[in-house]
Amino acid sequence: MMLVLLFFFVGWGGASFAEPHPLKMSDIHRVFERLFSFHIEAKDFNPTIARRSIRLFIEQFDPDKTYLLADEVTPYLQLSDRKAQEIIERLKKEDYSDFLALNALFQRAIYRAESMRSMLAQQLLEEDPQEGSLSPIPSSRYASSEAELAQRQKLRMARFFIFQKGRTHLDSPERKAKVFSLFERKVRRTEANFLFQDLNGNALPKAKIDHFIATKILKSFAKSLDTHTSFFSPEEAYEMRLSLEKQFEGVGVVLSEGIDGVMIAELIKGSPAEESGKIQINDLLVEVNGTPVSQLSFEEVLDLLKQKDAGEMVLGFRRVDLEVKNESFYRVALKKRPILMNEERIETSYEKFGQGIIGKIVLHSFYESGDGISSEKDIKEAIAAFREKGDLHGLVLDLRENSGGFLSQAVKVAGLFMSNGVVVISKYGKGDLHYLRNIVSRPVFNGPLIILVSKMSASAAEIVAQALQDYGIAVVVGDERTFGKGSIQYQTVTDEKADIFFKVTVGRYYTASGRSTQIDGVISDIQVPTQYAPYNIGERFLEYPLPADAVGAAYIDPLTDLDQRTKLVFQKRYLPSLQRIVPYWKRILPQLQKNSRSRITKNPDFQAFLKHIDKIRSRQGGLPVNTIDEPIHIGMEDLQMSEAVNIVKDMILIESQDRPKVEAPAASLAPTGTE
Numbered sequence: 001m002m003l004v005l006l007f008f009f010v011g012w013g014g015a016s017f018a019e020p021h022p023l024k025m026s027d028i029h030r031v032f033e034r035l036f037s038f039h040i041e042a043k044d045f046n047p048t049i050a051r052r053s054i055r056l057f058i059e060q061f062d063p064d065k066t067y068l069l070a071d072e073v074t075p076y077l078q079l080s081d082r083k084a085q086e087i088i089e090r091l092k093k094e095d096y097s098d099f100l101a102l103n104a105l106f107q108r109a110i111y112r113a114e115s116m117r118s119m120l121a122q123q124l125l126e127e128d129p130q131e132g133s134l135s136p137i138p139s140s141r142y143a144s145s146e147a148e149l150a151q152r153q154k155l156r157m158a159r160f161f162i163f164q165k166g167r168t169h170l171d172s173p174e175r176k177a178k179v180f181s182l183f184e185r186k187v188r189r190t191e192a193n194f195l196f197q198d199l200n201g202n203a204l205p206k207a208k209i210d211h212f213i214a215t216k217i218l219k220s221f222a223k224s225l226d227t228h229t230s231f232f233s234p235e236e237a238y239e240m241r242l243s244l245e246k247q248f249e250g251v252g253v254v255l256s257e258g259i260d261g262v263m264i265a266e267l268i269k270g271s272p273a274e275e276s277g278k279i280q281i282n283d284l285l286v287e288v289n290g291t292p293v294s295q296l297s298f299e300e301v302l303d304l305l306k307q308k309d310a311g312e313m314v315l316g317f318r319r320v321d322l323e324v325k326n327e328s329f330y331r332v333a334l335k336k337r338p339i340l341m342n343e344e345r346i347e348t349s350y351e352k353f354g355q356g357i358i359g360k361i362v363l364h365s366f367y368e369s370g371d372g373i374s375s376e377k378d379i380k381e382a383i384a385a386f387r388e389k390g391d392l393h394g395l396v397l398d399l400r401e402n403s404g405g406f407l408s409q410a411v412k413v414a415g416l417f418m419s420n421g422v423v424v425i426s427k428y429g430k431g432d433l434h435y436l437r438n439i440v441s442r443p444v445f446n447g448p449l450i451i452l453v454s455k456m457s458a459s460a461a462e463i464v465a466q467a468l469q470d471y472g473i474a475v476v477v478g479d480e481r482t483f484g485k486g487s488i489q490y491q492t493v494t495d496e497k498a499d500i501f502f503k504v505t506v507g508r509y510y511t512a513s514g515r516s517t518q519i520d521g522v523i524s525d526i527q528v529p530t531q532y533a534p535y536n537i538g539e540r541f542l543e544y545p546l547p548a549d550a551v552g553a554a555y556i557d558p559l560t561d562l563d564q565r566t567k568l569v570f571q572k573r574y575l576p577s578l579q580r581i582v583p584y585w586k587r588i589l590p591q592l593q594k595n596s597r598s599r600i601t602k603n604p605d606f607q608a609f610l611k612h613i614d615k616i617r618s619r620q621g622g623l624p625v626n627t628i629d630e631p632i633h634i635g636m637e638d639l640q641m642s643e644a645v646n647i648v649k650d651m652i653l654i655e656s657q658d659r660p661k662v663e664a665p666a667a668s669l670a671p672t673g674t675e
Helices: 027-038 047-061 070-077 081-092 097-127 146-165 173-194 206-225 234-245 272-276 298-305 375-389 407-415 460-470 564-573 589-602 604-617 639-661 664-669
Strands: 230-232 247-250 253-258 261-267 284-288 312-321 326-335 337-340 346-353 356-363 391-398 421-428 433-438 449-453 475-478 487-491 501-510
Touching (some): 027 206, 047 070, 047 081, 047 206, 070 097, 081 097, 097 146, 097 173, 206 501, 230 234, 261 284, 272 326, 346 639, 356 639, 375 391, 375 407, 407 460, 421 460, 449 460, 475 589
Parallel strands (some): 391 449, 449 475
Antiparallel strands (some): 230 501, 312 326, 487 501
16 A cells, blocks of 8 residues: 555535635746745756656656656656756746646547557456456556557556455446446546546636646646645645644545445544444445435535535435345434544553553654644643553553654653753754754653654654654664654645645754754664565655755754843753753663564564565565555564563663662663652
């Protein structure tokens, strides 16, 4: 699976936006200038940006290289300096004819593909393709002939057929034919935009054509600046906002399109749909407020469900029981309401140890919303809940699949485990340094702490892991290194007044050591490989990443970014309680590493897991980067969490043995305030 998955939750009321206006071609230049004004490095067009923009515009249309021939795209992909400069001059004059010419090429490729598919569908019906019989589509090069292009289209259709076979019964020629009808509907949805047509083949009005082309141009331009600068449609911005705020308003159904129609793919926990107790996965949605939807497109069904004035809706479903060959119809009335995605926020558990417990917290992202929901608050409450169970001897903070979120929350979460001090240093285009500090002098927890990470841990997760590693407060455990995203983005996604949505890289961040996580990520103190270990995952594998650099350490906060009055207050109330570097865990790290290696070597499940990792590595060259194709599951136990807990136990025991030796003059050897 690819690393990024988008889920569309029914209901639009939870996050409000200014009504977005359709983009005009004249808006493109305005957005160009705005992105250039913010970006940390790129301030004007150059041949590199021109070449990247053209290539990305092509890849937006044909990412899998199943439409275009090599000789059609080579002139665009191998632009000389003179050609690139000519494109730049046209862009500066707001002349986008190069992109319009490319879209005309895309239209010809679509018509060619349509003619191929009708013939290929019949072939595949006769062949009935099976899993394991298909070779991968070459993604590193474009097809050299129409025959090769047809074979790629055939492979694409065959994979879709096999996927649908795993979801539903294809027990008749008619049902098998429906699979290819569904495939055709899905691809035509994408193709219609490039053809400037609606789904019925009617010409789009000029305003919609301009909006589509402007959006595609801006997406390719934004991505050409660096790997994390992006331009978003209003729908994409809405999905991002849901992810950051962990709440939305709706009835809580996730829909997908199958050969029999629109079906329930998932019910959001705690939603009206789930609490009704009536709706099941794979039920077919056939009616919305009395309106039959069987003849509507998937988008039209979503639009019905997203009506802003629909506080309550009555949904009609058809349930098919294939075993008894029975169908039933039912209706359910559901009221829209704000839904908190609690299961995606935090998970807690604990293990008894000695006379107390070891707490385990899984944090999926760094979130914050206007009504008081935040990752900092949830972790603080989890620690308080642990202490009600007994003495909290140690803690594992699991960030293995945490890809980031709000920078401010990273600072606050790190601050739960340290005294006053710099958590993040940010540097922007002019080179000025700004310091993001924890100013709460008493940590919520200051005992043995493990930060569990993987190659998927990124951005804000890396800030927390490296900041606590810098100060020696925590031991970082997991894959050799984390993802490696050390850049800062300004975004308009959460701005309710924004009429255009983008994020743009405006700076780099560093932790108190002055080291950036960019490219190299956070290096684990103790390697305990995760299921992501064998894959080429990370910033280094993305297109156009910023290079890494470093700044001066800030363990002693220089306060240089504060005005004189604020500086005087900080000198009096903040500096005396600065977090000290804790050398204790670093000193015993060799023993912790040795113990962990010994346990892993003797654990048959972990050895089986490592052998599976080696098997995946042996075929790694055939996989696209930042892609996972085979999640590894060995038994029921979470091997990495179990080992993290064992390391915490080692920390507790070694510290307890050392404590009689640690008198007041040497108290800095142990974490400040250890109980």
